[in-house]
Amino acid sequence: MSPRADREVSISQTDPIYRQIYGCEIEIPNPCCLIIFGASGDLTKRKLIPSLYQLHKNSLLPDNFFILGTGRMEMSAEKFREDMLLAVREVFTKDFDSSSWKALAEKMYYSPLDYSSSESYVKSLVNQLPLLEEKHQTGKNRIFYLAIPPSVFEDVVVNLGNTGLSGEDMGFTHIVVEKPFGQDLDSAKRLNRILEKSFQEHQIYRIDHYLAKETVQNIMMFRFANSIFEPLWNNRYIDHIQITVAETIGIELRAGYYEQTGVIRDMFPNHIFQLLTLTAMEPPVKFEANPVKDERVKVFRSMRPFPLDRLDEYVVTGQYGPGQIHGKAVAGYREEHGVAKQSTTSTFAAMKVFVDNWRWKGVPFYLRSGKRLSTRKTEISIQFKPVPHMMFSNLLNEPIEPNTLVLRVQPDEGINIVFQAKEPGSKVCLRPVLMDFSYEGEIFLDAYEWVLLDCMHGDSLLSVREDAVEETWAFLTPAIQQLESTAQREKFPNYAAGSSGPDEAALLMERDGRRWRPL
Numbered sequence: 415m416s417p418r419a420d421r422e423v424s425i426s427q428t429d430p431i432y433r434q435i436y437g438c439e440i441e442i443p444n445p446c447c448l449i450i451f452g453a454s455g456d457l458t459k460r461k462l463i464p465s466l467y468q469l470h471k472n473s474l475l476p477d478n479f480f481i482l483g484t485g486r487m488e489m490s491a492e493k494f495r496e497d498m499l500l501a502v503r504e505v506f507t508k509d510f511d512s513s514s515w516k517a518l519a520e521k522m523y524y525s526p527l528d529y530s531s532s533e534s535y536v537k538s539l540v541n542q543l544p545l546l547e548e549k550h551q552t553g554k555n556r557i558f559y560l561a562i563p564p565s566v567f568e569d570v571v572v573n574l575g576n577t578g579l580s581g582e583d584m585g586f587t588h589i590v591v592e593k594p595f596g597q598d599l600d601s602a603k604r605l606n607r608i609l610e611k612s613f614q615e616h617q618i619y620r621i622d623h624y625l626a627k628e629t630v631q632n633i634m635m636f637r638f639a640n641s642i643f644e645p646l647w648n649n650r651y652i653d654h655i656q657i658t659v660a661e662t663i664g665i666e667l668r669a670g671y672y673e674q675t676g677v678i679r680d681m682f683p684n685h686i687f688q689l690l691t692l693t694a695m696e697p698p699v700k701f702e703a704n705p706v707k708d709e710r711v712k713v714f715r716s717m718r719p720f721p722l723d724r725l726d727e728y729v730v731t732g733q734y735g736p737g738q739i740h741g742k743a744v745a746g747y748r749e750e751h752g753v754a755k756q757s758t759t760s761t762f763a764a765m766k767v768f769v770d771n772w773r774w775k776g777v778p779f780y781l782r783s784g785k786r787l788s789t790r791k792t793e794i795s796i797q798f799k800p801v802p803h804m805m806f807s808n809l810l811n812e813p814i815e816p817n818t819l820v821l822r823v824q825p826d827e828g829i830n831i832v833f834q835a836k837e838p839g840s841k842v843c844l845r846p847v848l849m850d851f852s853y854e855g856e857i858f859l860d861a862y863e864w865v866l867l868d869c870m871h872g873d874s875l876l877s878v879r880e881d882a883v884e885e886t887w888a889f890l891t892p893a894i895q896q897l898e899s900t901a902q903r904e905k906f907p908n909y910a911a912g913s914s915g916p917d918e919a920a921l922l923m924e925r926d927g928r929r930w931r932p933l
């Protein structure tokens with residue numbers, strides 16, 4: 415059975431039904447429906463519908479289930495199904511199963527919606543939903559999934575509240591909110607207040623798909639289910655921690671979003687900081703949503719504010735120029751479709767962060783993320799301190815590498831430990847050796863499949879609580895504002911596509927006598 419937390423809000427209507435899949439027991443959610451806002455958008459096509467198809471194919475969706483797509487675009491249910499079929503076929507090029515698709519497509523509907531008009535909500539949702547619920551016998555369990563741009567977020571949330579759709583009279587009503595959750599502290603607070611007017615916190619799922627990655631979920635299991643690592647997991651034994659999220663892809667067709675966002679907002683307050691909290695948090699008293707979230711948020715509260723007068727010693731940004739990736743020439747960021755020719759948006763950032771608490775005092779966390787780097791790799795590496803006295807040092811000509819423990823999030827998911835061992839034959843000769851655990855071939859639910867299942871189950875462990883969102887923005891906003899007010903036009907581009915980022919990023923660590931792990 416995969417590790418799941420106790421349910422915080424679980425409205426149980428029938429005895430739980432489990433399904434065995436690849437040796438794991440997965441609970442099938444209760445009957446429910448999913449209403450997708452932004453149903454003709456990119457996220458729906460690339461992630462939501464392919465994940466729903468995959469869940470359906472593996473019989474992990476309840477029998478009584480339907481999807482209602484909504485959006486500004488006028489389109490028939492038939493056209494919606496056709497578009498979604500194309501999208502699913504693009505993702506599952508090899509093993510597409512047409513009979514599975516057909517069965518799911520029969521449960522898919524579309525209803526155009528004017529996001530700002532409450533009459534439109536009445537016509538498309540208030541009047542429609544009971545009919546579909548009756549037809550599919552889903553009861554009143556509803557999930558509203560907002561796959562929409564931030565500009566229409568307020569209209570949707572307010573109208574759901576005003577038309578009575580946010581209530582939980584006879585079942586559950588959950589609302590799923592995708593990132594970006596705000597642009598800074600003020601906008602995040604504003605979004606939270608808007609949500610709070612119509613929904614209660616237990617109904618809100620601010621999702622971060624990184625938290626739902628199998629290997630990210632494993633960080634807590636690894637730390638708190640093994641007794642041999644936890645005693646070492648502190649500033650007595652750990653020298654520093656590196657967290658890397660490197661991508662080879664550029665911005666694809668998302669210039670409109672990315673130009674407004676940049677790498678810091680896109681990756682740090684969410685994905686990278688979640689990796690950081692799971693690595694740094696204290697053991698929660700229970701494996702339940704709120705105790706776990708309490709510990710995660712304490713890490714955010716302990717993060718030392720950046721010294722703004724010396725920000726360049728703590729934060730480095732970059733933007734890619736043209737280059738080569740896997741032997742193929744790729745354009746620079748400013749040449750990407752939809753990007754301003756003088757754009758100052760950063761596509762790379764590296765940071766040094768301290769968590770000022772008993773456990774981590776003095777241990778730097780070096781974080782980096784960038785687009786168009788040489789390799790796709792997400793990993794957390796724990797770099798241990800050298801042994802207190804190296805008795806072999808006068809016999810060896812080179813320094814001995816301290817131990818490293820690497821949690822590989824993707825690709826090649828797994829964990830490895832590097833330690834020193836004697837080289838056979840010679841009297842004193844050490845070499846680093848690797849102990850490796852790999853998840854190869856074992857991961858069968860992707861992050862969005864977990865997200866969808868959890869929202870159906872009412873398990874909010876993997877969603878982000880209001881206070882955590884505000885703490886992360888409180889930490890980052892002053893730095894972002896300072897960076898944005900400093901002219902970077904001349905500085906960018908400062909790394910070639912296909913490289914490991916700007917030279918200043920290497921300097922960030924070299925100044926501390928440390929090096930990034932190679933990508």
Ligand code: BG6
Pocket residue numbers: 661680
């Ligand atoms: C998204 C970002 O949240 O995460 C993208 O908006 C990024 O810019 C993506 O590419 C990375 O996710 P994954 O799962 O591919 O590592």
